[in-house]
Amino acid sequence: MRQTWRWFGPADPVSIDDIVQAGVQGVVTALHHVPTGHIWTPEEIRARQDAIATMSDGAPSGLAWEVVESLPVSEAIKTQTGDWRAHVEAWIASMRNLHAAGIRVICYNFMPVLDWTRTDLAWRRPTGARCMRFDLVDFAAFDMHILQRPAAATDTPEALRDAAARRFAEMTEDRKAQLAANVVFGLPGAAERLSMGDVRDLLASYAPVTDPVLRRHFHDFLEQVAPVAQKLGMRLCCHPDDPPFPLLGLPRIMSTEADYVERLAAVDLPANGVTLCSGSLGARPDNDLPGMMRRLGDRVHFLHLRNVRRDEDSIPTSFFEDEHLAGETDMVALIDAVLSEEARRRAEGRADTTIPMRPDHGQDILDDIGRGGQPGYPAIGRLKGLAELRGVEAALSRSHGVTA
Numbered sequence: 001m002r003q004t005w006r007w008f009g010p011a012d013p014v015s016i017d018d019i020v021q022a023g024v025q026g027v028v029t030a031l032h033h034v035p036t037g038h039i040w041t042p043e044e045i046r047a048r049q050d051a052i053a054t055m056s057d058g059a060p061s062g063l064a065w066e067v068v069e070s071l072p073v074s075e076a077i078k079t080q081t082g083d084w085r086a087h088v089e090a091w092i093a094s095m096r097n098l099h100a101a102g103i104r105v106i107c108y109n110f111m112p113v114l115d116w117t118r119t120d121l122a123w124r125r126p127t128g129a130r131c132m133r134f135d136l137v138d139f140a141a142f143d144m145h146i147l148q149r150p151a152a153a154t155d156t157p158e159a160l161r162d163a164a165a166r167r168f169a170e171m172t173e174d175r176k177a178q179l180a181a182n183v184v185f186g187l188p189g190a191a192e193r194l195s196m197g198d199v200r201d202l203l204a205s206y207a208p209v210t211d212p213v214l215r216r217h218f219h220d221f222l223e224q225v226a227p228v229a230q231k232l233g234m235r236l237c238c239h240p241d242d243p244p245f246p247l248l249g250l251p252r253i254m255s256t257e258a259d260y261v262e263r264l265a266a267v268d269l270p271a272n273g274v275t276l277c278s279g280s281l282g283a284r285p286d287n288d289l290p291g292m293m294r295r296l297g298d299r300v301h302f303l304h305l306r307n308v309r310r311d312e313d314s315i316p317t318s319f320f321e322d323e324h325l326a327g328e329t330d331m332v333a334l335i336d337a338v339l340s341e342e343a344r345r346r347a348e349g350r351a352d353t354t355i356p357m358r359p360d361h362g363q364d365i366l367d368d369i370g371r372g373g374q375p376g377y378p379a380i381g382r383l384k385g386l387a388e389l390r391g392v393e394a395a396l397s398r399s400h401g402v403t404a
């Protein structure tokens with residue numbers, strides 16, 4: 001695996017100097033300041049590459065921008081309204097500019113309205129560490145009583161409705177405000193901070209977009225972008241839904257292995273690939289991560305390794321982000337499957353034998369607490385996760401004929 005690290009740009013409190021010391025091989029970043037639907041220009045891309053290449057004292061960092069996460073797909077593209085065709089053109093133009101700058105892997109997602117969703121961004125673990133959590137009761141309380149989505153009550157099972165009403169009645173005003181902010185936190189580093197009114201308007205714009213409609217829109221998008229990517233030698237990789245079950249009455253089409261199989265077959269080109277995020281997919285007990293790596297491995301262009309612990313084996317369920325080797329995904333088996341895939345690619349003589357991986361998220365531990373980093377992206381918690389994953393890889397590599 002190629003060890004990479006997500007960086008949110010010059011404002012990220014985890015600096016390039018820190019990343020160099022983490023000992024990674026490459027950087028994952030995005031131009032979060034460019035509004036969705038606009039072109040990423042060669043100048044902006046170059047400025048970010050320069051920032052990555054240089055440490056604070058001017059010394060070379062030895063690092064380069066290797067993976068884009070994310071090149072955002074606008075709501076207009078997902079709903080096929082307004083300027084959507086121009087947005088697809090802009091997406092392709094950005095891809096061409098990234099290619100010209102030497103970048104080959106682009107991660108994106110097709111989640112309506114909200115990117116990843118949590119109810120707690122700093123949930124206390126018994127050790128005092130902090131992590132992210134998705135709590136179904138809190139989420140239903142948000143949906144029914146804070147957002148007051150008209151269909152929320154009918155969409156929520158009765159037992160959950162009652163629990164949510166009780167939870168809401170006990171909430172302080174501060175907790176209500178915090179819960180609303182946490183749920184709509186959206187993309188880290190993104191300019192968009194949504195009000196409840198904005199969320200209601202966005203949800204309303206999805207009224208005609210059922211699951212089959214969103215699937216069709218996704219396939220239309222893939223038919224435009226994947227052949228261009230293929231010609232250029234770019235690898236596109238779609239991130240799964242997080243959490244991987246329906247929320248707020250919105251369509252959800254990238255939550256399971258079957259979803260991936262369908263989307264990969266829709267445009268059957270190597271450039272149309274997968275971001276295998278073990279943390280997002282792992283919130284469903286029916287997603288067998290090592291098996292998905294074995295079966296979809298050929299098209300896996302990017303790995304997010306993290307682990308969650310579910311409260312129950314139901315879908316949906318509450319869950320929290322556990323330590324990298326401590327959640328319910330068998331991380332050793334998953335890395336073993338990754339190494340088998342890399343060995344298979346080597347034997348085939350493929351150019352992309354080493355799959356970029358990043359330690360995804362991390363708990364806030366030690367000096368992370370109070371440092372004010374992006375939720376889920378602390379320096380030390382991620383470094384601990386990376387060190388553990390690296391250890392597993394080093395140990396398993398021998399049996400795959402590689403000396404780490």
Ligand code: DNO
Nearest residue numbers: 069070107108109115116239
């Ligand atoms: C959360 C991330 C996601 C991811 C996007 C990819 O921490 O894994 O925000 O970057 O969904 O498009």
